[in-house]
Amino acid sequence: MTAPRRALVVIDVQQEYFEGLLQIQHPPREESRARVVEAMTAAADAGVPVVVVRHAAPAGSPVFDPATPTFELHPDVAALAGGATLEITKSFASVFAGTGLEEWLRERDVDTVTLVGYMTNNCVLGSAAAAEPLGLTVEVLSDATGAIDIVNAAGSAPAQQVHDTLMALLASSWAAVATTSAWVDALRSGETLPADNLVESAARGRESRPAQA
Numbered sequence: 001m002t003a004p005r006r007a008l009v010v011i012d013v014q015q016e017y018f019e020g021l022l023q024i025q026h027p028p029r030e031e032s033r034a035r036v037v038e039a040m041t042a043a044a045d046a047g048v049p050v051v052v053v054r055h056a057a058p059a060g061s062p063v064f065d066p067a068t069p070t071f072e073l074h075p076d077v078a079a080l081a082g083g084a085t086l087e088i089t090k091s092f093a094s095v096f097a098g099t100g101l102e103e104w105l106r107e108r109d110v111d112t113v114t115l116v117g118y119m120t121n122n123c124v125l126g127s128a129a130a131a132e133p134l135g136l137t138v139e140v141l142s143d144a145t146g147a148i149d150i151v152n153a154a155g156s157a158p159a160q161q162v163h164d165t166l167m168a169l170l171a172s173s174w175a176a177v178a179t180t181s182a183w184v185d186a187l188r189s190g191e192t193l194p195a196d197n198l199v200e201s202a203a204r205g206r207e208s209r210p211a212q213a
Contacts, residue, residue, distance in 0.1 A: 003190035004112040004137065007105060008043040009095055010036060010084075011117030011124060012055045013077040016063050017146070020070035024118055024146035025159035033074055035144035035180040036116045040080045042184045049085040049108060051101065052077070055123065056089045093126030102134055112137040112192075114183065115175070116144035120163045128174045138175040139193050141183055142167050172201035 013036055017024045024032065043050050054073065057064035064071055073081055081087060088099045096102050105113070113136050115124050124145050128138045147163035150156060157165075171177040176193035178186070186193050 004192050005108075005110050006043075006112045006114055006139075006187070007049040007051055007085075007108070007110045008039055008114045008116065009051045009053060009101075009127070010040060010077065011053050011095060011115060011127065012119075013074050013117050014054055014064070014070065015072050015074060016055075016070040017118045018074055021063050022119070022148055025148050026163050027143055027146055029146055032144055032146040033076060035141065037076050037080065039114070039116050039141060039144055039180050039183065040077070040084075042187055043114075044080070044083055046187050048187065049110065050080075050083070051086045051088065051095075051104075052081045052084040053095050053099075053117070054087075054089050056091055093123045094130035095123070095127045096130045096134065105136070110136075112139060114139040114141065116141050116180075118146055120145045120147040120166050121150065125166055125170070128170055132174060137192075138170075139183065140167070140170050140175045140177050141180045142177050144180050168201075171196045173198045
């Protein structure tokens, strides 16, 4: 089996998620930030391209206004961003929409993107789904991503439920989901991460249902 040709994509590890209106709740943001740094360091050591992404909203927006301090990268990520292979800015959930990232990856024969950063319930999910029609293999590091509590007209869900549910959803179809530690081991050995699939996930889900009376 050919070793994956990876790129690590660091999504929106900006101060908005630490000091702004969208503070990450699960996993604890300082823990997930540390795992992002761990992944960036391991990728750099292995010669794997690192793409650092920032989200930008129009001036005056309540979040991600480029003129505000919370637009900036977290200092720990900013310290490593200078060594990144590519830095891009996006305006949609997907890292591919309007950024030229797809073309950049193809020029370098990358076939696998590893997603870390924020939020699980928006840009990580959107980027993983957008990679499918591009034919890219996706990896998501569960402890290097994070979610927020959600309340809206359709209902509510705490951050842990959001994050855990979306990790299971991603693993069922769109991505190989693993911890940062497992990914670093796979990176160093040149191995692929084990992936699940929708059919087997559905079969196990059916088997786990209580028997009907």
